[in-house]
Amino acid sequence: MTTPDPLMLQEAREAPQVVARQLRENADAARALAAAIRERRPPYAVTIARGSSDHACTVLKYALETQLSLPVASLGPSVYTLYGARLDLRGALVIAVSQSGASPDVVENVRMARQGGALTVALVNVEDSDLAREAEFVLPLKCGEERAVAATKSYLASLTALLPVVADLAGDAALSRALETLPDALERTLGLEDAARDLAERYRFADNLLVLARGLHFGVAQEAALKLKETCGIHAEAYSAAEFSHGPKRLLAEGVPLLGFAPADAAQSATAAAYADLRSNGADLRTLGPASGSTLTTPATGHALTDPVPSALAFYLFAAHLALHRGLNPDAPPLLSKVTKTR
Structure with a gap:
């Protein structure tokens, strides 16, 4: 029996369908949010989230910074929930991201921000969650139920949910076209599963692994390091290249292997130069991403903002x-459960 x-x-493997459904069903909500941001003109944005x-x-x-010149900072949820400091977020764009929408510290911070005059947005999969009720605007992730402890499709959907809003505000037709064809690029990424399996074989006995990236791919490197700990029991850390x-x-002197994400955007040449320098110093480095010549080359999507999505999907297969x-x-990591409620 198989x-x-x-x-x-x-x-x-559901990623292509998830992204296609999200882009189709969220069109009206994305336009409404873009209109509100255009009208209120927030001077900066903050994000509220944990983990993936x-x-x-x-x-x-x-x-947001590269396309809209909008400064973005990550808010520490415990500043309010543990230390009791009510941050002055008047006029800010506050973006909360959560698969479950159930973590009390994220919910309480969004409530505080909205009461204080912020424009609050929730990217959330559970549409009747506490977080969705507290935010002024909701962009559902449209993943359906996610049963695996290790989040995959909800992370990928979190990367794409806000992009139609960015395309609208920036008047970026190329990004809109890239989003339309992204499900096809993700379908082609699934065709790389055998190559991802083969690449994974060489790390079978690794105890440590350092994950490198720059720019738009750095958040994918952070996610990769988490998943290596969570699903493989490997001590992994993400670093800017x-x-x-x-x-x-x-650490190269200790023989620690490296996995690098290789972008095809404005960070490409700087990243490639950094990787070449590391290899000249004897680094055991393999790469993944849309840059030509990568060990595992992912499909180009036609835009820098959508390129990280196939990279992340290919990494999940890996x-x-x-x-x-x-x-x-990978579905039964010791000591972990699907939803962690943090205060």
Whole structure:
């Protein structure tokens, strides 16, 4: 009898359908939010999230800053929930991201921000959640039920939910076209599963792994490091490819392997130069991303803001198969459960 694939793989493979459904069903909500932002003209934005959702916010930060020149900061939820400080967020754009919408600290911060005069937005999968009720605007992730402990399709949907709003505000027709064809690019990414499985084999016995990236891919690197810990029991950390060449570069002398995300956007040449320097110093480095010549080359999407989505999906295929290579079940990581409620 054939053993079914882990839920992590099954749900990751739903990504093309999830993104297509989200873009289709959220069109009116995205237009309404873009109109509100255009009218209120927030001078800055803050994000509120934890875990994988916070890593998606890192990608959104680069998107908002590079396309809209809107400064973005990550709000520490405990500043309010533990320390009792009510931040002055009048006029700010506050973006909360959560699959479940159930974490009290995220919900309470959104309530505080809205009461204080912020424009609040929730990117959430559970549409009748506390978080969805507290936010002024909601962009549903449209993932359907996510049963795997390791989030995949909800992270990918968090990367895309706000992009139609960015395209509207920036008047970016190229981004709109890239979003229309993104489900097809994700379908082609699924065709890389055998190559991802083969790449994962070389890390089968790794105890440590450093994940490098720059720019829009850095939030994907953060997510990759989390998933390697969560599903594979590997101690992994994410570093900027620029910052790694300072103190952390010392770890090359210990033979720690590297996995680098290779972008095809404005960060491409700087990232490639950093990787070439590391290889000249003996680094064991393989790469994943849309840049030509990557160890695992993901489909180009036609826009810098959509390129990280296939990269993240390809990594999920890699991570799930790495767990299987190590004799582990990525759906049953020790000590973890699906929803963590933090105060």
